[in-house]
Amino acid sequence: MIRKGDIVRLRPQWQDPGDDALTWAALEDEDGGRVLIEARGTGLGIAPTYVMHINMLEGRPCES
Numbered sequence: 001m002i003r004k005g006d007i008v009r010l011r012p013q014w015q016d017p018g019d020d021a022l023t024w025a026a027l028e029d030e031d032g033g034r035v036l037i038e039a040r041g042t043g044l045g046i047a048p049t050y051v052m053h054i055n056m057l058e059g060r061p062c063e064s
Helices: none
Strands: 007-010 023-026 034-040 049-053 057-062
Touching: none
Parallel strands: none
Antiparallel strands: 007 023, 007 057, 023 034, 034 049
8 A cells, every 4th residue: 555655656658758767756645546646856846746546656665
């Protein structure tokens, strides 16, 4: 189960170019097989967030 604050990785087939260089963190606990994640370290004023199905993530949760 993914918990708020866990560091996760996108599976390669769901990555856009450059996604592997970002740190992705869960903003909420996993709920109904989905979780809200945030890209950290982008330098943007507002960090991008995405709701992802847990099957689109690997290493649940990943070591930070």
